[in-house]
Amino acid sequence: MNTYFKRSFIAGTAALCTLTAALPTLPTYAEDIATLESKTAALQAQLSGLNQEMVSISDQITTTQMQVEITNGEILRTQEALATAQADEAKQYEDMKTRIKYMYEAGTGSADLEKVLSSGDMSGMLSQAEYSQQVHNYDREKLEEYVATTEKVKELKTSLEDKQDDLEAAQEEYQAQQAEMSSTIEEK
Numbered sequence: 396m397n398t399y400f401k402r403s404f405i406a407g408t409a410a411l412c413t414l415t416a417a418l419p420t421l422p423t424y425a426e427d428i429a430t431l432e433s434k435t436a437a438l439q440a441q442l443s444g445l446n447q448e449m450v451s452i453s454d455q456i457t458t459t460q461m462q463v464e465i466t467n468g469e470i471l472r473t474q475e476a477l478a479t480a481q482a483d484e485a486k487q488y489e490d491m492k493t494r495i496k497y498m499y500e501a502g503t504g505s506a507d508l509e510k511v512l513s514s515g516d517m518s519g520m521l522s523q524a525e526y527s528q529q530v531h532n533y534d535r536e537k538l539e540e541y542v543a544t545t546e547k548v549k550e551l552k553t554s555l556e557d558k559q560d561d562l563e564a565a566q567e568e569y570q571a572q573q574a575e576m577s578s579t580i581e582e583k
Contacts, residue, residue, distance in 0.1 A: 445579070448579065449576065449579065449580075452572055452575060452576045452579070453576070455572050456569060456572045456573060456576065459565055459568050459569040459572060460569060462565045463562060463565045463566060463569060466558055466561055466562040466565060467562065469558050470555065470558045470559060470562065473551055473554055473555045473558060474555060476551055477548065477551040477552060477555060480544060480547045480548045480551055481548055483544050484541070484544045484545055484548055487537065487540060487541040487544055488541065490537065491537060491538070491541060494534065494537070
């Protein structure tokens with residue numbers, strides 16, 4: 396045989412040996428590809444689940460933010476109503492003090508009876524008695540208004556405190572949801 400054929404024979408034999416040695420590894424590559432494809436599919440399913448979880452958490456955060464804004468608005472309205480009620484209460488208190496001072500200086504009780512009896516005739520007496528009754532009714536109404544205003548102030552203060560507590564709870568929930576979202580993002 397000539398050298399050319401010897402070399403060709405040796406090269407062909409070497410190639411045949413290499414192919415024969417590679418044949419058992421070809422199914423391994425096919426198995427690796429199938430394993431990688433199944434792992435990829437599993438990771439894509441997990442990623443889809445995480446995306447849905449993130450959307451859910453994001454929706455919860457949005458809802459909580461809206462609740463915080465609503466509560467802030469309610470707090471502002473309650474603060475305004477409280478300020479108005481407190482101003483009314485202070486004015487009514489000052490009016491009552493003035494009225495009591497006037498009654499003290501003008502005399503009360505027996506002075507009214509004295510005015511009725513000293514009015515002279517029966518029509519004057521009835522007019523004076525009616526006037527005294529109207530003054531008494533007016534004083535009673537103003538006292539009841541003052542008591543109602545004082546109660547309103549107490550209710551508004553309580554309502555304001557409750558709303559502020561609700562706001563703090565909503566803000567804590569909001570922060571917890573944001574922390575959960577950040578944790579999930581970092582984890583994945």
